[in-house]
Amino acid sequence: xxxxxxxxxxLDVRFPTSRELDGSDAMNPDPDYSAAYVVVSTDDxxxxxxxxxxFTIGRGNEVQTAAIETIGSMLVGRPLDTxxxxxxxxxxxLVHDSQLRWLGPEKGVIHMAISAVVNALxxxxxxxxxxxxxxxxxxxxxEEIVDLVDFRYLTDALTRDEALAILRAAEPGRAExxxxxxxxxxxxxxxxxxxxxYDDEKLRRLCREAVADGFTQIKLKVGADLDDDLRRMRIAxxxxxxxxxxxxxxxxxxxxxxxxxWVRALTAFDPWWVEEPTSPDDVLGLAAIARGIAPVKVAxxxxxxxxxxxxxxxxxxxxxxxxxxxxxxxxxxxxxxILLLAAKFGVPxxxxxxxxxxxxxxxxxxxxxxxxxxGSMDDRVIEYxxxxxEHFVAPVVVRDGRYLVPTAPGAGAEMRPQTxxxxxxxDGAVWAGEPQRSAL
Amino acid sequence: xxxxxxxxxxLDVRFPTSRELDGSDAMNPDPDYSAAYVVVSTDDxxxxxxxxxxFTIGRGNEVQTAAIETIGSMLVGRPLDTxxxxxxxxxxxLVHDSQLRWLGPEKGVIHMAISAVVNALxxxxxxxxxxxxxxxxxxxxxEEIVDLVDFRYLTDALTRDEALAILRAAEPGRAExxxxxxxxxxxxxxxxxxxxxYDDEKLRRLCREAVADGFTQIKLKVGADLDDDLRRMRIAxxxxxxxxxxxxxxxxxxxxxxxxxWVRALTAFDPWWVEEPTSPDDVLGLAAIARGIAPVKVAxxxxxxxxxxxxxxxxxxxxxxxxxxxxxxxxxxxxxxILLLAAKFGVPxxxxxxxxxxxxxxxxxxxxxxxxxxGSMDDRVIEYxxxxxEHFVAPVVVRDGRYLVPTAPGAGAEMRPQTxxxxxxxDGAVWAGEPQRSAL
Numbered sequence: 118x119x120x121x122x123x124x125x126x127x128l129d130v131r132f133p134t135s136r137e138l139d140g141s142d143a144m145n146p147d148p149d150y151s152a153a154y155v156v157v158s159t160d161d162x163x164x165x166x167x168x169x170x171x172f173t174i175g176r177g178n179e180v181q182t183a184a185i186e187t188i189g190s191m192l193v194g195r196p197l198d199t200x201x202x203x204x205x206x207x208x209x210x211l212v213h214d215s216q217l218r219w220l221g222p223e224k225g226v227i228h229m230a231i232s233a234v235v236n237a238l239x240x241x242x243x244x245x246x247x248x249x250x251x252x253x254x255x256x257x258x259x260e261e262i263v264d265l266v267d268f269r270y271l272t273d274a275l276t277r278d279e280a281l282a283i284l285r286a287a288e289p290g291r292a293e294x295x296x297x298x299x300x301x302x303x304x305x306x307x308x309x310x311x312x313x314x315y316d317d318e319k320l321r322r323l324c325r326e327a328v329a330d331g332f333t334q335i336k337l338k339v340g341a342d343l344d345d346d347l348r349r350m351r352i353a354x355x356x357x358x359x360x361x362x363x364x365x366x367x368x369x370x371x372x373x374x375x376x377x378x379w380v381r382a383l384t385a386f387d388p389w390w391v392e393e394p395t396s397p398d399d400v401l402g403l404a405a406i407a408r409g410i411a412p413v414k415v416a417x418x419x420x421x422x423x424x425x426x427x428x429x430x431x432x433x434x435x436x437x438x439x440x441x442x443x444x445x446x447x448x449x450x451x452x453x454x455i456l457l458l459a460a461k462f463g464v465p466x467x468x469x470x471x472x473x474x475x476x477x478x479x480x481x482x483x484x485x486x487x488x489x490x491x492g493s494m495d496d497r498v499i500e501y502x503x504x505x506x507e508h509f510v511a512p513v514v515v516r517d518g519r520y521l522v523p524t525a526p527g528a529g530a531e532m533r534p535q536t537x538x539x540x541x542x543x544d545g546a547v548w549a550g551e552p553q554r555s556a557l
Numbered sequence: 558x559x560x561x562x563x564x565x566x567x568l569d570v571r572f573p574t575s576r577e578l579d580g581s582d583a584m585n586p587d588p589d590y591s592a593a594y595v596v597v598s599t600d601d602x603x604x605x606x607x608x609x610x611x612f613t614i615g616r617g618n619e620v621q622t623a624a625i626e627t628i629g630s631m632l633v634g635r636p637l638d639t640x641x642x643x644x645x646x647x648x649x650x651l652v653h654d655s656q657l658r659w660l661g662p663e664k665g666v667i668h669m670a671i672s673a674v675v676n677a678l679x680x681x682x683x684x685x686x687x688x689x690x691x692x693x694x695x696x697x698x699x700e701e702i703v704d705l706v707d708f709r710y711l712t713d714a715l716t717r718d719e720a721l722a723i724l725r726a727a728e729p730g731r732a733e734x735x736x737x738x739x740x741x742x743x744x745x746x747x748x749x750x751x752x753x754x755y756d757d758e759k760l761r762r763l764c765r766e767a768v769a770d771g772f773t774q775i776k777l778k779v780g781a782d783l784d785d786d787l788r789r790m791r792i793a794x795x796x797x798x799x800x801x802x803x804x805x806x807x808x809x810x811x812x813x814x815x816x817x818x819w820v821r822a823l824t825a826f827d828p829w830w831v832e833e834p835t836s837p838d839d840v841l842g843l844a845a846i847a848r849g850i851a852p853v854k855v856a857x858x859x860x861x862x863x864x865x866x867x868x869x870x871x872x873x874x875x876x877x878x879x880x881x882x883x884x885x886x887x888x889x890x891x892x893x894x895i896l897l898l899a900a901k902f903g904v905p906x907x908x909x910x911x912x913x914x915x916x917x918x919x920x921x922x923x924x925x926x927x928x929x930x931x932g933s934m935d936d937r938v939i940e941y942x943x944x945x946x947e948h949f950v951a952p953v954v955v956r957d958g959r960y961l962v963p964t965a966p967g968a969g970a971e972m973r974p975q976t977x978x979x980x981x982x983x984d985g986a987v988w989a990g991e992p993q994r995s996a997l
Contacts (some may be wrong), residue, residue: 144654177667183623184666187616216615222860223838225665227617227625241645270836273813369662371714375770396710397662398865400840406714409783420662422862425838432841436856457633527656 118198120161122205125189125234129182129534131542132473132505136313139504140174140471146314147272148174153230154537155189157237159197160361165242168531170446171229172472178542184230184424185518192234201242205265208235208450210266219263224422228447233447236478240528242374250324250528252483255291259284262489266454268426274432280457288491294488303494304439305501306364307333308471310353313338313345317352317407326355331518334362334498336390340370343382350386359387364416368391372401377409390416391410392437397421403435417439419469423447424454431462438501440469443478449528452482452489471502476513477529480520508536524555560601560637564713565674566631568594569622570972571615571982572913572945578754579944580614580911584779584808586754589944590913593621593670594977597677599637607681608971611669612884612912618982619723629655632674634758638817640716642680645705648675648890653706664862668887675888676918680968690889690968691924695731696836699724702929706894710865720897727932734928742959743923743934745941746774746804750793753778764796771958774802774829774938780810790826801828804856809833813842817849830856830878837861843875855882859909863887864894871902880940883918891967892922893930900931908942917969918943918954920960924977948976 130150134140135147147175148309151174156165170341171181188211192200199206211231212223243250254262263280307330310323320337327335338348346365353363365388371379391413395402398418407415418440420426430436439459441452459466468483470476483499491497499520506512510533511525523529539546574580591614597607597852613622628651632711642648649670652663660667681692683722694702703720747770750763760777777793779786786805793803805828810960811819816834831853835842835862847855858880861867870876881892899906908923910916916939923939931937939960946952947971949964963969979986 127825144658146651148656148659172883173656174659176654177624177657177660179625180620180627180666180670181660184617184620187620198604213584214616215614217617218584219614219619220669221615221665224661224862225788226667227622227665228662229660230620255846268869270812270839270842273842372710398664398863399710399868399869401708402865423838425836429839480852499879 120159122192122195122197122200123160125192126156126158126530127182127186127189129178129542130154130540131178131548132540133266133292133547134504135175138488139312141312141314142338142366142368143370144334145174145312146464148356150252150428150472151178151542152235152532153185154353154407154532155185155233155237157189157241157438161197163245165241165244167237167242167244169237169425169528170444170474170530171233172475176293181229182316185233187231188234201238201245204238204242204450208265208447210268211235212447222387223425223447225518228423229445232444232446232448235311236444236448236528236530239449240530243528244526246504247526249523249525250481251522252486254485255451255483255488259288262453262457265450265530266457267450271428271458272540274428275458275461279461283457283460284462284489287489288446289311290492291488294492298484299522301481302516302521303487304330304498305515305518306336306362306498307332308500308502310335311337313341317349320349320378321352321356324353328357328361330342333518334364335366336366336392336500338368339365340379343379346383347367350383350388354386362389364392366391367394368483369393369394369420373405375397376406380410380413390414392416392440398426400426400429400433400435403430407435407437414438417466418442419445421446424451424458428458429453431458431464436464438467441466441479442469443475443482447548449482456482456486456490463532465495466491467497468499470500471504473505474509474530474532476501476506477509477511480513480523508532560599562632562635562637562640563600564595564598565631566596566598567626568620568977569618569982570594570977570980571618572980574944579752579861581752581754582778582806582808583753583810585614591615591982592617592806593618593625593673594971594972595673595677597629597632601637602772603683603685604721606929607677607686607844609675609677609897609968610674610884610914610970611673612915614679617712621666621669624666625673627672630644639683641678644675644682644888644890648705648887649680651675657732663887668863672838672886672888675718676968676970679889683968684966687966689963689966691928691962693932694921694925695735695928699728701737702893705890706897707775707890711894711898713899714868715898722899722930727929731928734932738927739962740955743920743927744938745772745955745958745960746776746802746938747772747851748776748940748942749834750775751777753781757789761787761792761796766802768797772996773958774804775937776804776806776940777942778808778830779805779823780807780819783819786823790828791822794826799827804828804830804832805812806832807834809836809860811835811864813839816846820850821851824853824884828853830854832880833858833860840866840869840875841871843870843944844873844897847877854878856907857874858882859885861886864891864898867895868898869978871898872906875893876904878907878953879904881919881922882909883897883915883922887938889922896926896930905935905937907937908939910940911944912948913945914970914972916941916946917949917951920953920963921968924962948972
């Protein structure tokens with residue numbers, strides 16, 4: 118009997134992070150980190166489930182969950198093996214659905230829903246293969262990898278043949294790089310010290326701890342008040358010394374002119390990159406800012422809607438660092454496209470993470486990139502924030518400022534059943550005001 | 558007692574247009590035109606309601622409706638007068654809500670939901686004023702108009718002072734232009750002949766009828782098959798003669814290189830503009846296409862997510878015609894911003910319409926633009942499609958190829974109660990497979 122996808126179940130899961138001001142920045146004063154969560158189940162006797170989610174920061178998670186329900190319903194009844202073997206064509210089918218694409222196209226809620234579902238299918242495929250996602254991806258042939266990519270709207274910057282050439286050039290060194298990765302892990306940087314809601318003493322303490330923990334880069338949120346930013350940058354620079362990179366993150370706070378002025382005002386403290394200085398849609402504006410603040414660099418990506426916008430950010434030279442997000446663009450497949458674009462343009466990928474579960478997801482993509490695409494870890498770091506990892510079946514492991522390779526089969530999205538029960542909104546114990554308890 | 562907003566009610570309304578292939582194009586073979594519909598009610602004794610909707614083409618309308626429910630819930634309990642008097646600050650509050658903006662930001666489902674709700678509030682305000690929306694807007698002072706606009710992310714292209722100067726320059730001629738508009742109406746063009754699903758004989762007949770009806774521009778869908786497009790363009794050009802403009806619309810079908818090649822292949826039949834030749838997110842790609850196909854022009858806008866993308870399309874010179882859509886960007890307020898941007902760059906606005914109700918909505922914006930912003934109807938046309946107008950309380954009136962000024966108070970979105978009952982999905986009579994009937 119052919120095994121099939123039998124159910125696609127969604128859950129609205131929210132964490133009350135606003136109670137501690139974790140995650141507070143100039144645009145997001147009080148986020149409640151949330152996951153519009155999806156579980157793909159099958160009738161295969163192996164019992165594996167695919168888990169995925171879209172990350173949001175609270176209100177609206179119910180809308181995101183509704184969108185995942187709609188996308189997920191398109192999978193029910195499909196044969197399991199042939200579906201998982203053909204995730205490239207499936208991605209195209211979902212993204213270019215002639216009616217659903219009106220809701221984007223390829224952006225916002227409907228695209229993030231595709232991300233959640235696609236990532237859940239990759240989780241399922243990896244579990245069935247008994248491999249962590251990075252290893253599954255890094256074991257595909259160059260032809261299998263390009264078959265994951267939709268080259269529509271990309272061919273003026275990257276053709277299938279060019280992508281194949283990039284992947285083939287990286288093939289000979291794969292085994293050696295995998296060994297390096299297993300031995301050394303992948304560099305991270307930490308955003309833990311820099312949330313706007315923290316007072317100076319907490320900032321100073323967390324900066325010290327970051328250096329002690331082996332990180333060579335930290336990040337500070339900026340953009341609410343220039344005097345505060347100058348004071349906090351001074352504290353951070355004094356605490357970490359001259360050799361630690363300090364990135365700053367404005368979370369889209371500024372217009373083009375204001376971004377240039379503000380970043381220039383901070384240059385005495387040697388900011389390494391400025392992240393999201395303005396609207397993530399403003400390709401020309403980001404390029405103008407990059408020219409205006411050099412040698413300080415621009416990094417952007419966590420809110421970039423899709424590969425078409427990333428293509429342009431690369432074409433204009435706006436980005437010095439490209440920040441993929443595992444759960445905003447259309448999941449693994451589109452991120453493979455973006456990694457290939459970045460490799461073509463020679464721009465290092467430094468993923469956005471943090472939130473809830475984004476570290477768990479995105480590490481796989483950077484490790485795949487190192488082994489099979491760019492072939493480099495130079496000048497590359499994965500964001501790390503030390504929140505909420507305890508909710509995952511296989512939390513990330515960061516030692517001496519580096520992500521250790523995950524070994525559990527899957528894509529990293531699976532939350533513990535106790536978490537899914539307790540944090541379900543609005544009826545989980547955490548939200549009902551009751552003491553947190555394990556319901557499963 | 559202060560009157561308040563008491564309920565914001567949503568409805569999933571769908572029309573089975575796919576049964577006749579009305580609306581078929583290269584990317585949308587079988588749309589079911591739909592409205593995620595919203596009604597804002599109050600406890601004011603005047604009994605007025607505000608109606609609005611987001612337009613979709615079928616599947617996913619339930620997601621759009623859920624998003625409107627979320628945005629709408631933010632209005633319940635607010636005082637009526639002060640809310641309607643301050644739609645500029647309200648727009649900013651809704652769009653920049655720190656948690657909800659994660660779902661966009663300013664794009665896709667969540668932004669279209671804001672559009673529906675904001676337009677419903679404008680409908681309510683106009684009804685309470687006893688004025689059609691165009692007249693309400695055209696009666697505001699320049700200061701009141703710029704107060705509707707969020708200049709965030711625009712100031713590198715358009716400042717508040719520049720916008721004020723544009724509006725003040727147009728002030729002296731307002732009364733005269735209003736008289737002209739009342740006497741002559743506003744020019745339209747028709748897309749009715751050109752849907753891909755129609756056979757050649759129907760195309761020829763509808764082209765003849767369009768000219769007989771007084772239209773000076775028609776539009777054909779293209780992009781599925783070049784030989785078909787060449788044959789259909791030949792038929793259309795032979796039927797309408799050399800003096801009628803024929804626009805073509807590819808609905809995002811092509812990559813940059815393919816767009817240039819395809820449009821060049823059609824030049825023997827003198828296409829006036831090519832609409833949506835590629836991804837609406839590809840500012841650089843659209844600019845490259847514009848350079849590659851001149852003197853054929855590029856028109857785009859129905860899927861442009863927000864004013865930030867329009868800003869760049871104007872900055873690069875990609876657009877010869879800017880196609881606002883009444884219900885994709887954040888409603889009236891954001892379209893006022895876009896009209897001001899277009900005026901600054903001297904680009905004519907030729908709105909996207911059709912669908913269901915988009916003609917009814919967008920005519921108000923073009924007429925406001927003529928009276929109070931650009932001051933011109935030259936080289937400007939509003940799209941017209943002769944579908945589904947019978948469902949509206951105040952349907953558009955088009956005579957001799959021109960939109961006559963609407964006189965009913967409101968913004969045009971209100972559907973007949975019989976329609977809302979019969980076409981409600983999935984339980985209305987039309988969808989239950991029963992004979993269509995008036996349920997109210």
